[in-house]
Amino acid sequence: MDSFIVISLIKTFIIFAVLMTTLAYLQWVERKVIAHIQVRPGPYRVGPHGLLQPLADVIKLITKEDLLPPYVNKPLYLAAPFLAITMALLSISVIPFGPTIEVAGYRTWMQLTDLNIGVLFILAVSSMGVYGVALAGWASNNKYALLGGLRSSAQMISYELPLSMAIAAPLLISNTLSLRKLVGTQAGNLWNWNLFHGWQYVSFIIFLIAAFAETNRVPFDLPEAENELVAGFHTEYSSMKFASFFMAEYANMITVSCLATLLFLGGWVAPWPVEYGSGYVPVAIFALAGIIALTHGLNPARQRDRYTLPAFGVIFLIIAGIFLLPVMQPWLLPLFWFCAKTGAILFAFIWVRGTLPRFRYDQLMGFTWKFLFPAAVLNLLATGLVVALVS
């Protein structure tokens, strides 16, 4: 019992630390990718290639003046960002990042806890996340914030329906609600993933579209865009409370990407088994990245990159070497595949942000009620029919 508590505390700290760093650097990745889509360099002054930009942003947000306007409803004003970030972080606690890991004789899952209603837990927590937005809009005592908050929460609850139906379709195939067992049913190779073996292409697309709307990302970010409604529901928030909403949005993005990976793309299952050499794919990728960085570092395009590019090259080659160590392979390889798939979906989120214009609010609501929800229902019916006929 004691070792269970200590191990759980250690896992909590590790997941929290990694998640916070990932949130900060996800913002860096987003700014760089959108910048390169728009043919401009993005942040590159603060640190090599702008890598210290998130640190500068955190310092700015922490040291800004923390206003408490006198006309707001104080309990709800203070509770709303807390609720938003709590629910966003709570949903990460049931996501499995890999199979079991053995450290110093203790075997444990690479997951904080495995509930046998894991999928329902994530849905429940994301339903509670609506309150952070709605109460923030109400408590701010500001008509723009109220309109933005109402619109955003109406959008979130409207898109929860196609999201739940798109989640239910692969669950019909995998027959379990526990996230760890869900990956277990997709074990083997690429063709066992729910996306391919279960023909869940339509569910995947519906899930992604509903996920874009749930997390208030472009093209559904009208309620919080800066040039609409002042700034939406977080108009009256500054400094750390604003940072909480920001972090909550990115944490929600990570959660839905992880959920898409677990439901459709097979979680941490490698595309082909380790016996046939899939363990060398990360080695090859990092070695290639290292060699490219080193060769570019020899005659850099910008003078400031003279030392940083070779440094990155060396770091990538060291990471490639770490993947070759047999002691790290049983847990590092599945973690790599999980992060690679989640990273691909997050890249798709950022790519869409840089590409598509945003929907108008009535187009957005019409889209879900008139098109996406019937499509999700038909998809669920078709999946159920096929499952019933096949088995």
Place this chain on the structure above:
Amino acid sequence: MSQVPISWFLTLSAILFVLGVAGFIFRRSIITMFMSIELMLNAVNLSFITFSYQLKQVDGHLFVFFVMVVAAAEAAVGLAIILTVFKNRQTLNIDEVNSMKN
């Protein structure tokens, strides 16, 4: 003593039910009365699940499922009615929504 006596759950359900009744009788705003109804329904749900635990059958959970569905439907229609009443009478005080002669 790491087991909770089952009568405590039923007593908690009774307390919540009585609080719901109190809210329903003493409050004058329609929306708060509606919320007291939801509180009463939740108290009853708790007793259903407690009895389901005692009898080791899952039927109590099914009853709670149906109570939740019916409560959700009732909340939707009831709030729509409240909106219509507000549009017509411009008040949410239930004493004033009375057009009978004394």
Place this chain on the structure above:
Amino acid sequence: MDVILFLVFAIIAVLAAINVVVQTHPIASAVSLIGVMGSLAVLYLLLGAEFIAAAQVIVYAGAVMVLFIFVIMLLNAGAEARKGRSFMASLLGAPVLIALLALLAWFVERIYPEGMGVHFGGFTGGSPESIGHALFTTYMLPFEITSILVLIAIVGAVVLARKELD
């Protein structure tokens, strides 16, 4: 451990329920009611009703209460004015309710003097599989009827709340 969990969440539930009844502003009552539903969800988990606990949070706390909060925000319902209350009500109100409560509690304790204890893991039949099995075999008719009921409620709510076409 289970006793501490029960006591903490039962006290939170009772305090939040008292807050629902006592607060004048409807939004404060609504947020307290969300607190009641959340603590009841934890108590359901203690009783082994995991699917119902998740359904409570998703349906009740996550959808029905959001609907309440939307309506309160749309109607801009302010704090309720304290009008004149009848003398009888303020004299007899609390004592009668406490008497009712004491009667209920006495009956409960009489029936379950030494009753079985509830501990986490005592009832494992509340999983989604057993609920689904019972729902689609024994309770098929109520299931179909409640789906039609929900459809009627949707149509009714849309008809009642739409703008009048002048």
